[in-house]
Amino acid sequence: MIPMLSARVLFFHAALWICLIFPQEASSLSPAAAIRHVSVRHPISSPYYPVVLKGKELPPLLHAPAAKISLYAFHDPEGLKPIPFQIDRRDMNGRFLIPADKKEQERQGRSPMDKNDELVFMASDAGEQTLTRLEGMTFSSAVEIEIRDPIKNIRKWVYAWVLDHETSQAGMPHYxxxxxxxxxxxxxxxxxxxxxxxxxxxxxxxxxxxxxxxxxxxxxxxxxxxxxxxxxxxxxxxxxxxxxxxxxxxxxxxxxxxxxxxxxxxxxxxxxxxxxxxxxxxxxxxxxxxxxxxxxxxxxxxxxxxxxxxxxxxxxxx
Structure with a gap:
């Protein structure tokens, strides 16, 4: 007589069998593999150009609290470094939503980024692509933003980190x-x-x-x-x-x-x-x-x- 096996035991054996057959699948994932990619068109042929990206151009950042976002760029030989940026709120009619006081500023920081808001940085701060150099970085989610000049054959990259805590730009240069x-x-x-x-x-x-x-x-x-x-x-x-x-x-x-x-x-x-x-x-x-x-x-x-x-x-x- 063949003994009856419970569903739980069958599931355990099936899971163990899959792990034995495919031992590399679970360990091959890296932070770089988890990064989402966004490509946008924006003038960057001059280092003096500001880059202004709407939230609707950055779907992976939508609904992330603005105060938990950091921006990085890679420059050789300096490596991956944080760069100055800001997120400015606009309403559905295009008007800026400027906080009246520190309390309102903190509330905006906790609020998620939406499709009308703007992520702003300078073209001179954008850098090279560097997915292979992100090993060991910790973040809850990240986005590789590729910026392509609409006229000249120029591409640059920045990396947006969404952390599980609020960030600070203290000590960052102000232009x-x-x-x-x-x-x-x-x-x-x-x-x-x-x-x-x-x-x-x-x-x-x-x-x-x-x-x-x-x-x-x-x-x-x-x-x-x-x-x-x-x-x-x-x-x-x-x-x-x-x-x-x-x-x-x-x-x-x-x-x-x-x-x-x-x-x-x-x-x-x-x-x-x-x-x-x-x-x-x-x-x-x-x-x-x-x-x-x-x-x-x-x-x-x-x-x-x-x-x-x-x-x-x-x-x-x-």
Whole structure:
């Protein structure tokens, strides 16, 4: 009579048999094999380019708490080293979500990265591919990010670690800084100052000199804003920066970029003002950009037509 074997005993013998037949399978896995790969297209032909990647371009990082992400790059002969980076939050409409205080900053750090957020680092910090050199590294998950220049045949890599604890960038270099007392942004290339009366107006631009705190003459003469159009489709109006109401609402300082937000309106007539215009000054080590958002709580065509806005900067001879 053949004795009956329990399902548990059968399972044990089957598992033991598989291990004896395939003894190498369980031991061949390495940290490098567990790394996920992402390839993105972004200009990197100049070391001065910032690399700005949306969360939707980095699926393996989605839902990872921002404060637990670290970024590394490999450069020979230095090896694999952490590089400066930052994660900036944007909402579904593209507006930056700048924390108002340290408590909000910590809350954002604990929150998972989503598809609208941006991972930012400098092209000069990206390095070589180095999967074979990751043995012994510990992480809960990791992503190899390959950056391909869309025009030139250039590729670079960075590695994002997701750890099981919060990370710190203490001691990491900052490519740009902000002085809140003077409302001034500085880098190793330039310094920018803003008008106290109308904070969206840039009234100082100086190139960096040879010494650490030396700057050249102010190259900015006057920043001008001109708004024109027709009210009720008949009444022509023209307004300039002198007719503006502007307030500085938030600033985020990071190692790669400074984001400075102002909310602005132009006075029209009879107590009327334009809809709110939110301007983000985004400053990097060697360049700066403006993102502008206009809140229009009504159908603008009901009241206005032929609307135009022009912003210019008059310069001094440098």
């Amino acid at each position: 740009v800084s902000y002085r809140p007392k003077d409302d001034v942004i500085e880098s190793q290339t330039y310094r920018v100052g803003f008008s106290r009366k109308t904070p969206f107006v840039m009234d100082a631009l100086n190139w960096k000199g040879a010494s650490p705190h030396e700057y050249g003459a102010n190259l900015a003469d006057k920043m001008k804003a001109r708004h024109s159009g027709k009210f009720l489709h008949k009444l022509d109006f023209v307004r300039t920066e002198e007719d503006s109401e502007s307030r500085l609402t938030a600033v985020k300082q990071g190692p790669v970029r400074v984001i400075r937000c102002t909310v602005n309106r132009a006075r029209l007539f009879m107590g009327l003002r334009t809809p709110a215009i939110t301007i983000y000054h985004i400053h990097y080590a060697n360049a700066f950009f403006l993102d502008t958002f206009i809140e229009i709580p009504f159908r603008i065509g009901l009241f206005f037509s032929d609307l135009k806005t022009l912003m210019t900067m008059d310069g001094n001879d440098g």
